[in-house]
Amino acid sequence: MHELGVVFHIMDTLESVAEENKAEGISKVVLELGEVSTVIESYLQSCWKWAAKKRELFTDASLVVEMLPAVTYCEGCGQTYPTVEHGKICPYCKSPDTWLLQGNEFNIKEIEVY
Amino acid sequence: MKKEVRVLEIKQSVFADNDRQAEFLRQELKEKGVFLLNLMSSPGSGKTTTLMRTIEMLKDRFKIGVMEADIDSDVDARTISESGAKVIQLHTGGMCHLDAEMTRQGLAGLETGDVELAVLENVGNLVCPAEFDTGASRNAMILSVPEGHDKPLKYPLMFSICDVVLINKIDVLPYFDFDMDKCREYIHMRNPKAKVIPICARTGEGMEEWADWLAEEAADWRRQKEK
Numbered sequence: 628m629h630e631l632g633v634v635f636h637i638m639d640t641l642e643s644v645a646e647e648n649k650a651e652g653i654s655k656v657v658l659e660l661g662e663v664s665t666v667i668e669s670y671l672q673s674c675w676k677w678a679a680k681k682r683e684l685f686t687d688a689s690l691v692v693e694m695l696p697a698v699t700y701c702e703g704c705g706q707t708y709p710t711v712e713h714g715k716i717c718p719y720c721k722s723p724d725t726w727l728l729q730g731n732e733f734n735i736k737e738i739e740v741y
Numbered sequence: 742m743k744k745e746v747r748v749l750e751i752k753q754s755v756f757a758d759n760d761r762q763a764e765f766l767r768q769e770l771k772e773k774g775v776f777l778l779n780l781m782s783s784p785g786s787g788k789t790t791t792l793m794r795t796i797e798m799l800k801d802r803f804k805i806g807v808m809e810a811d812i813d814s815d816v817d818a819r820t821i822s823e824s825g826a827k828v829i830q831l832h833t834g835g836m837c838h839l840d841a842e843m844t845r846q847g848l849a850g851l852e853t854g855d856v857e858l859a860v861l862e863n864v865g866n867l868v869c870p871a872e873f874d875t876g877a878s879r880n881a882m883i884l885s886v887p888e889g890h891d892k893p894l895k896y897p898l899m900f901s902i903c904d905v906v907l908i909n910k911i912d913v914l915p916y917f918d919f920d921m922d923k924c925r926e927y928i929h930m931r932n933p934k935a936k937v938i939p940i941c942a943r944t945g946e947g948m949e950e951w952a953d954w955l956a957e958e959a960a961d962w963r964r965q966k967e968k
Contacts, residue, residue, distance in 0.1 A: 629837050629838075629868055632836045632837055632838060635836075636755060636756075636758075636759070639758075644749060644751065648747075648749055650747070650749075665868050665898065715930070723930070731898075732754070733755045733756065734751075734752065734753060734754050735751045735752075735753055735754075736750075736751065737748055737749060737750045737751055738748070738749050738751060739747070739749075740746070740749055741747070
């Protein structure tokens with residue numbers, strides 16, 4: 628459900644981008660998706676396929692999703708580590724005083740238009 | 742002839758548009774002196790019951806308007822209308838959350854002219870509503886005891902954006918393995934500034950503290966209009 632909502636949202640945004648740039652259609656959309664964002668790539672792809680058929684501008688558009696790995700920074704020892712593997716606690720110094728450096732992104736990177 | 746393909750670099754968050762609209766709406770509401778509370782929770786945590794009692798407690802101090810957002814039905818709106826507050830039902834058409842633009846339309850439907858305290862009862866869901874800023878003055882969420890004290894770990898974003906977390910249904914605490922201290926700890930891990938208020942909307946326990954908090958925040962917000 629969430630993925631369908633964000634797909635509509637992306638398409639709305641891109642429709643105005645295409646209009647501003649006087650594009651006839653979109654052939655490719657590249658998104659950047661953080662490893663610990665709340666969006667699941669496979670759901671995103673199927674929602675995209677479903678929604679693209681219903682919107683003229685997107686009927687020929689392929690969706691490319693580039694994943695960004697999640698990285699956490701530790702205030703305790705100043706090191707970074709992979710978030711998914713170790714979670715909230717720093718594997719080096721065991722400090723819980725950590726925050727996400729990268730990994731919850733959800734960006735529209737670029738599009739190909741004609 | 743082969744069509745010429747151009748690459749347009751966009752590099753913006755999917756949520757950037759909505760964030761802008763939300764900020765705009767927030768400023769507008771501030772100028773009008775309307776305080777908007779975005780109330781979120783999972784389904785069945787007691788949003789409507791909590792809201793009914795809150796309206797009862799604050800209706801003499803503020804003109805209250807409520808927007809009920811649901812995928813379908815108007816059962817909540819009908820319940821709330823019994824409280825005497827102005828109410829409008831919003832249907833999200835299958836969507837799992839409200840965004841700033843839908844909130845703006847809802848407020849227009851509510852005819853905020855004389856409303857001082859508006860409440861948006863968001864769709865019951867701990868994931869998507871956290872990602873879409875509605876333009877609200879403050880975000881509140883309800884976590885009910887039967888859901889368990891580990892929810893802040895499972896839905897970190899929701900807890901990190903809330904100004905206040907109400908822990909509802911504390912009357913059933915003896916029947917659940919709900920650890921209140923752990924729950925506070927987990928919430929503060931995600932959001933050190935969040936205020937945590939244990940309540941029971943059914944019996945009224947803790948509701949005074951919550952109503953006071955809300956009244957104070959709303960009054961503060963409305964004072965900024967005069968500045």
